[in-house]
Amino acid sequence: MAKITLDIFRFDQAVDDIPHRDKVALEIPETITVLDALEFAKAEVDGSISFRRSCRSAICGSCSMNINGVTGLACKTPCNTVLRSDGTIAIDPMPNFQPMKDLVVHMDPFWDKYTRLKPYLQPPDRDEDNPTERRVSPDDMKKLVEVANCVMCATCYALCPVVSVDPAFAGPAAIAYAYRFVEDVRDGQTKERLGQINDDYLWLCAHCYACSYCPKHVEPHDRIVDVKRRTVQESVHMNERGPRHALVVNKTIKQTGMLGETEVIQGTVGRFNIRGLLKVAPLGLRMASKGKLPPIFLRPIPKVDEVRTIFESLEVPTLK
Amino acid sequence: MIKHDVVVIGGGLAGMRAAVEAAERGADVAIVSKMHPVRSHSGAAQGGINAALGNREDDSPLNHAFDCVKGSDYLGDQDAIEAMCEDAPRQIIWLEHRGCIFSRLPDGRIAQRPFGGAGSPRTCYSADVTGLVILHTLWEQLERFKVKVYEEYFCTALCVEDGVGSGVVAYNLRNGELELVTAKAVIFATGGLGRMYAKTTNGYASTADGLGIALRAGLPLMDMEFVQFHPTSLKENGVLLSEAARGEGAYLLNADGERFMFKYAPNKGELASRDVVSRAEWTEILEGRGVEGCVLLDLRHLGREKILERLPQIRELALDATGKDAINEPIPILPGMHYAMGGIETDKNGATRIPGVYAAGETACVSVHGANRLGGNSLLETIVFGARSARHAIDHIKSNGQVRPSEKTLKSEQDRMSEMLGRSRGERAPQIRKRMNATMSKNCFIFREKTQLQQAIDDLRETREAMKSVVVMDKSKTFNTDLVGTLETQFLIDAAQCVATGALSRTESRGAQARTDYPERDDTNWLVHSLAWYTDSAPRMDYSRKVTFTKWQPEVRSY
Known part of the structure; x- marks a missing residue:
C-alpha cells in the first residue's frame, strides 16, 4: 500500500465558469492503474468525480486522459510508473477537446473527422457478384489488421500540435483510418478517399512524431506518411502545395545533394503564380538585406551520385 | 419527445x-x-x-x-x-x-x-x-x-x-x-x-x-x-486471455507441470468445453496443485512469431498485468466470470x-x-x-401500425430519480455493490451447494433492502455517472437474485451449473428452462417452458 494523492481537474459545464482542482488522498497499492485509482476515489471518497471508462483492458478507448501532462489510457498506466516524487498524480482531461465534466470531454469534433471520410467499404463490384468472401491475400489483410487495432481513444488527436492550432486538420486517427480503406484491395474509392483526406489538410502534418505515442501501436505517423505517398503515387491533388512541396524538396536534394530553397519556394508556390510569389517576395528581400538569400542556382555536391542511389533504392516518387 | x-x-x-x-x-x-x-x-x-x-x-x-x-x-x-x-x-x-x-x-x-x-x-x-x-x-x-x-x-x-x-x-x-x-x-x-x-x-x-x-x-x-466461467482470465484484474490461445495450441499446466486436462477430457484436453475446463482448473487448485491460486497457461512452444502474429493482444494484456511475457514464461490464470x-x-x-x-x-x-x-x-x-x-x-x-405514447412511465421515472437524488443520508451504491459482489463470488461460483446458495439469496435480499435508501453523492446534471452507477447496481441485484434463486431451485448439475449436492444431470426432471419473474421480494420461479428437441436426444456428455 502506498499513499497516493490524485490531483484532479474539476469542472462542470452547467455551473462552472472556470475549473478548479481537487486533491484526493488515497491508500492503494501503487501497482494498480490510474483508472483503478480513480474508480477507488469515486467509490470511497467522492462520487462526483466523473470520467469515461468501460473495458479496463485497453480495447474500448474510453479512458484517454492527461496523466501528469501526457495523454494516455488510464487503464494502461500503472500508478507507480507516473507517480511524482511528492506522491501525487495530476489528472486532466485530454487537451484539444472542450471539457464537459471533470475528465469527460466533448468528443463530437473527433467523430466528425471520421464521418467526413465516408468510413465504410465501397467496393467496385456488387456483393451479389461475390457468392462467397472477396479473396484477399494474408499479407494484404495483415496491413489492415495493424491499423484495425486502433481503438479510437483519441490519444493521438489530443497530443497533436497541429490540431491544437488548426482544428480543421483531420488529425492522426482519422488519417490512419483513411489508410485502412486506401490500402484495402476490396475498396474502389481510393482516389476519392485520398482527395477527401487531402481536403482535410493531410499536408498540414508537421511530422513531429507526437502521435507515435499510440497505446495500441498503430503508429499513426507512419500511416500519415503512407497516405501522403499514395497521394503522390495516385497523382491526387497535384496542384496543391502539399504534394508539390514534398516533390520539389526531393527533386532538389536528388539533383544537387542539398536543399535548393529558392527552387522549393518556386516549386511549391508555382513558378507562374505571380501573386503567390509576390507574397513571399518581402521575405526574400529581407533575407537578401541580411545577406542570407540562398543561392538561386546550386552546384551539385561531390559524389552526388551516392545521394541519387539512396533515392532510387527508396523508390521515392519523382516530380513529373 | x-x-x-x-x-x-x-x-x-x-x-x-x-x-x-x-x-x-x-x-x-x-x-x-x-x-x-x-x-x-x-x-x-x-x-x-x-x-x-x-x-x-x-x-x-x-x-x-x-x-x-x-x-x-x-x-x-x-x-x-x-x-x-x-x-x-x-x-x-x-x-x-x-x-x-x-x-x-x-x-x-x-x-x-x-x-x-x-x-x-x-x-x-x-x-x-x-x-x-x-x-x-x-x-x-x-x-x-x-x-x-x-x-x-x-x-x-x-x-x-x-x-x-x-x-x-x-x-x-x-x-x-x-x-x-x-x-x-x-x-x-x-x-x-x-x-x-x-x-x-x-x-x-x-x-x-x-x-x-x-x-x-x-x-x-x-x-x-x-453463468459461464471462462477458463483463462488473469488473476490480477480478471481480464480475459482468449480461448484462441488454446485453439492455437497452448497448454494448461498445474504446479507439477502436468497437462492436467487429459485427466478430465481424454479426447479434447485443453479444447474441451469451457464449463469442463473451468471445473477441472478449479479442482486442480482446490486439491493443492495450483500455483499461488492459479494454473498456468503455457504458450511458449507456439514460438515468438506465431504469438506475435495471432495472439498479440493477449500477450500484451498479460505483460501489462503480470509483467510476464508469454513468449518466455507461462501465464498464471484462473477461471473468471465471463458470460451469462x-x-x-x-x-x-x-x-x-x-x-x-x-x-x-x-x-x-x-x-x-x-x-x-x-x-x-x-x-x-x-x-x-x-x-x-x-x-x-x-x-x-x-x-401493428400505431402505439399510443403516454407520459405515465416518464412521470414515474422522474419521481423515482428525484427521490433518489433528494436523499442525503444513507449508504452509497458502491458499498452495497461490494456486498453483492462478495456473496456472488463466494456463494454462487463454479461449484454450488444449498447452504451457500441460501446464504447468497439472504445476502442479496439485504442488498435489495439497502438499495431502498441508497444515496447518490453526485447531484450534478452533467455526466452524472454516480447516478447511473446506482441505477446499474439496482439492475445487477435484480438479476443476481434470479441467478442465485435459479441455482438453488435447479437440483441437478448441467453445463455451467455444478451442484456438489446434486452432482448428476437429471434428464427426467430438468429438461426444462427456468423462468424467473419479478416480485417485490425474491423472484418467482416457473418451469413451464420445455426444451425444444429436433434431431438430437440427450446423451452422456464427454470430451
Missing part, C-alpha cells in the same frame, strides 16, 4: 447489427446507448466467430449445430440452434462484404481456427481482436446509413401501453434530463451482467441493464443460473412475451447456449439474432 419506428437499446454488436438490418430495409431506426457504440464491450471479444464455412476442413451447419447442442448439455432449444448455425455462413459473408478484416488463408479465403468443444476448425477470426473489427465494421455501416445514435443516454425503463411495448425512458447523461423515446418496436441489446461478480472478464458497463428493465416491466428472465447464458426470454425470432419488445445478444436467452456456451458462438449469436430480431420487429410494425 424522441420518436422512431424501431429503437434499439444498446450499441454493441447485437444492437448495431439490428439497427443496420432495419436501416437496410428502410426503417426509421435509432440506437439508444449509454456509451458511444465503439466503446461497447463486444469489442473486447478476442478469439473469433463460428460459422461452418468449411474453409479448412469439410464442415456443415448441422455439425456446428450438434456441437452447440452437446455444448449446451442438451438444454439449448434445437430449433433455434439450427437456425443460428444455418444462418452463420451467410452472416460471415455479409460482414466480409462490408469490409470486415478477417485473417486469411494463403488462398485468400477467411481463415478458421479450432475452438473448444468444436468438431472442426470453424472459428473465423482477426488475430485476437475479432470483436473489435466486427464492432468497427458495424459502426461503419451506421455511418453509411446515417443511423441516429442517442449516445450516452442511459435507458431506465420500458413503456408498455395496453400490453404492447411503446418505447423507453432514457436519461440523457449530458444534461441530466429524462426523455421519453416512443417506438413501435423496442429491441434490447444491452449485453451482459458480469459486474455482479467481484472478478469478471466483463467491462464496467456489463451491468444487466436490459435484464433489470425487462424484469420490472413484467418479462421473465430465462436460465439465469447458467441466461437472459430475457425470447423465441427464435427474438420476440418476448410483450408484443413489440425484442431482445438479442447476451442480454437475450433464445436459447442457443443452453447450460453452457461454446467459444465463438457469442459473437455469432449477436449477429444472427440482432438481424433476425430487427426483421421480425419490422414485420410487427407493419401489422
Whole structure:
C-alpha cells in the first residue's frame, strides 16, 4: 500500500465558469492503474468525480486522459510508473477537446473527422457478384489488421500540435483510418478517399512524431506518411502545395545533394503564380538585406551520385 | 419527445447489427446507448466467430449445430440452434462484404481456427481482436446509413401501453434530463451482467441493464443460473486471455507441470468445453496443485512469431498485468466470470412475451447456449439474432401500425430519480455493490451447494433492502455517472437474485451449473428452462417452458 494523492481537474459545464482542482488522498497499492485509482476515489471518497471508462483492458478507448501532462489510457498506466516524487498524480482531461465534466470531454469534433471520410467499404463490384468472401491475400489483410487495432481513444488527436492550432486538420486517427480503406484491395474509392483526406489538410502534418505515442501501436505517423505517398503515387491533388512541396524538396536534394530553397519556394508556390510569389517576395528581400538569400542556382555536391542511389533504392516518387 | 419506428437499446454488436438490418430495409431506426457504440464491450471479444464455412476442413451447419447442442448439455432449444448455425455462413459473408478484416488463408479465403468443444476448425477470426473489427465494421455501416445514435443516454425503463411495448425512458447523461423515446418496436441489446461478480472478464458497463428493465416491466428472465466461467482470465484484474490461445495450441499446466486436462477430457484436453475446463482448473487448485491460486497457461512452444502474429493482444494484456511475457514464461490464470447464458426470454425470432419488445445478444436467452456456451458462438449469436430480431420487429410494425405514447412511465421515472437524488443520508451504491459482489463470488461460483446458495439469496435480499435508501453523492446534471452507477447496481441485484434463486431451485448439475449436492444431470426432471419473474421480494420461479428437441436426444456428455 502506498499513499497516493490524485490531483484532479474539476469542472462542470452547467455551473462552472472556470475549473478548479481537487486533491484526493488515497491508500492503494501503487501497482494498480490510474483508472483503478480513480474508480477507488469515486467509490470511497467522492462520487462526483466523473470520467469515461468501460473495458479496463485497453480495447474500448474510453479512458484517454492527461496523466501528469501526457495523454494516455488510464487503464494502461500503472500508478507507480507516473507517480511524482511528492506522491501525487495530476489528472486532466485530454487537451484539444472542450471539457464537459471533470475528465469527460466533448468528443463530437473527433467523430466528425471520421464521418467526413465516408468510413465504410465501397467496393467496385456488387456483393451479389461475390457468392462467397472477396479473396484477399494474408499479407494484404495483415496491413489492415495493424491499423484495425486502433481503438479510437483519441490519444493521438489530443497530443497533436497541429490540431491544437488548426482544428480543421483531420488529425492522426482519422488519417490512419483513411489508410485502412486506401490500402484495402476490396475498396474502389481510393482516389476519392485520398482527395477527401487531402481536403482535410493531410499536408498540414508537421511530422513531429507526437502521435507515435499510440497505446495500441498503430503508429499513426507512419500511416500519415503512407497516405501522403499514395497521394503522390495516385497523382491526387497535384496542384496543391502539399504534394508539390514534398516533390520539389526531393527533386532538389536528388539533383544537387542539398536543399535548393529558392527552387522549393518556386516549386511549391508555382513558378507562374505571380501573386503567390509576390507574397513571399518581402521575405526574400529581407533575407537578401541580411545577406542570407540562398543561392538561386546550386552546384551539385561531390559524389552526388551516392545521394541519387539512396533515392532510387527508396523508390521515392519523382516530380513529373 | 424522441420518436422512431424501431429503437434499439444498446450499441454493441447485437444492437448495431439490428439497427443496420432495419436501416437496410428502410426503417426509421435509432440506437439508444449509454456509451458511444465503439466503446461497447463486444469489442473486447478476442478469439473469433463460428460459422461452418468449411474453409479448412469439410464442415456443415448441422455439425456446428450438434456441437452447440452437446455444448449446451442438451438444454439449448434445437430449433433455434439450427437456425443460428444455418444462418452463420451467410452472416460471415455479409460482414466480409462490408469490409470486415478477417485473417486469411494463403488462398485468400477467411481463415478458421479450432475452438473448444468444436468438431472442426470453424472459428473465423482477426488475430485476437475479432470483436473489435466486427464492432468497427458495424459502426461503419451506421455511418453509411446515417443511423441516429442517442449516445450516452442511459435507458431506465420500458413503456408498455395496453400490453404492447411503446418505447423507453432514457436519461440523457449530458444534461441530466429524462426523455421519453416512443417506438413501435423496442429491441434490447444491452449485453451482459458480469459486474455482479467481484472478478469478471466483463467491462464496467456489463451491468444487466436490459435484464433489470425487462424484469420490472413484467418479462421473465430465462436460465439465469447458467453463468459461464471462462477458463483463462488473469488473476490480477480478471481480464480475459482468449480461448484462441488454446485453439492455437497452448497448454494448461498445474504446479507439477502436468497437462492436467487429459485427466478430465481424454479426447479434447485443453479444447474441451469451457464449463469442463473451468471445473477441472478449479479442482486442480482446490486439491493443492495450483500455483499461488492459479494454473498456468503455457504458450511458449507456439514460438515468438506465431504469438506475435495471432495472439498479440493477449500477450500484451498479460505483460501489462503480470509483467510476464508469454513468449518466455507461462501465464498464471484462473477461471473468471465471463458470460451469462441466461437472459430475457425470447423465441427464435427474438420476440418476448410483450408484443413489440425484442431482445438479442447476451442480454437475450433464445436459447442457443443452453447450460453452457461454446467459444465463438457469442459473437455469432449477436449477429444472427440482432438481424433476425430487427426483421421480425419490422414485420410487427407493419401489422401493428400505431402505439399510443403516454407520459405515465416518464412521470414515474422522474419521481423515482428525484427521490433518489433528494436523499442525503444513507449508504452509497458502491458499498452495497461490494456486498453483492462478495456473496456472488463466494456463494454462487463454479461449484454450488444449498447452504451457500441460501446464504447468497439472504445476502442479496439485504442488498435489495439497502438499495431502498441508497444515496447518490453526485447531484450534478452533467455526466452524472454516480447516478447511473446506482441505477446499474439496482439492475445487477435484480438479476443476481434470479441467478442465485435459479441455482438453488435447479437440483441437478448441467453445463455451467455444478451442484456438489446434486452432482448428476437429471434428464427426467430438468429438461426444462427456468423462468424467473419479478416480485417485490425474491423472484418467482416457473418451469413451464420445455426444451425444444429436433434431431438430437440427450446423451452422456464427454470430451
